[in-house]
Amino acid sequence: MxxxxxxxxxxxxxxxxxxxxxxxxxxxxxxxxxxxxVPSVFGFKPLKVLTGSMEPVLKPGDMVVTRETEPEEIQIGDVLTYRIEGNTLVTHRVIGIVEENGIVKFRTKGDANNTEDQELIEGKQAIGTMAFKIPGGGMIADFAKxxxxxxxxxxxxxxxxxxxxxxxxxxxxxxxxxxxxxxxxxxxx
Incomplete structure (x- = not known):
């Protein structure tokens, strides 16, 4: 046995x-x-959290795993990962959805930040929404490298x-x- x-x-x-x-x-x-x-496995993308802008939900060194999400499926309250300025990725919470010139855009803010992000995020910038997190997973991934x-x-x-x-x-x-x-x-x- x-x-x-x-x-x-x-x-x-x-x-x-x-x-x-x-x-x-x-x-x-x-x-x-x-x-x-962004590398993807079955539509899921593992990313390391670099800053404390989403504390206490996401801490530096955690791994956030996003799932590919169509822009029309994104809702207020979702934790959204999006691309800004070339290859820079940001993960912040959606606090509003607005329409400008027929284009849906998202207003975002880091949970630990005092102010919302200045730029509105277009659907084409969206990488995906948070599926789950792995506490400390980013540090383990870095060590594995x-x-x-x-x-x-x-x-x-x-x-x-x-x-x-x-x-x-x-x-x-x-x-x-x-x-x-x-x-x-x-x-x-």
Whole structure:
């Protein structure tokens, strides 16, 4: 029973690690091939929070995961990530929706800020709305990009996976050899 449970836990951890490695490689590839586009996995975009403008909801070092949202679906109260001045991304709360010359625009404000943002945000600037956050996730992502982080989060799990699989193969070979040596005398050649 315990062996079965440990095997199930080990297999689950392996699946999660393989998924994380795959997602990491996929997003790195996306970022390299199209630097103007925010990397996305199934419509979700992980982004590191850099400032305290959205405290206490989002703190510096957190990871905010946005989901792609059509501009007409954005509502007052949503936490919106949008692009300003080239590649700069901002995540603030929508506090108003206005229409100017037939174009829907969003009035935004950081929760910790005293004043609303000066510029109205057009739908084409919107990256998406917050789906969820991972406290401290941005710092973990930054660490994973370092040499030590790469070793810890990528190479070590791969090494452990290989060792685990080699152990399984070795145990199976040992079972086969034991069965051969335990054959009855009348079967031995």
């Amino acid at each position: 315990i062996k079965t449970m440990l095997k199930w836990i080990g297999d689950s951890i392996t699946i999660v690690l393989v998924f994380i490695i795959g997602v990491s490689v996929f997003t790195m590839f996306q970022a390299k091939t199209n630097p103007q586009k 370092t040499g030590r982080g790469f070793l810890l989060f990528i190479l070590l799990p791969i090494f452990l996976l290989i060792v685990s699989e080699l152990r399984v193969i070795w145990l199976e070979l040992k079972k086969v050899n034991n069965k051969k040596t335990e054959a009855p005398d009348h079967i031995k050649a």
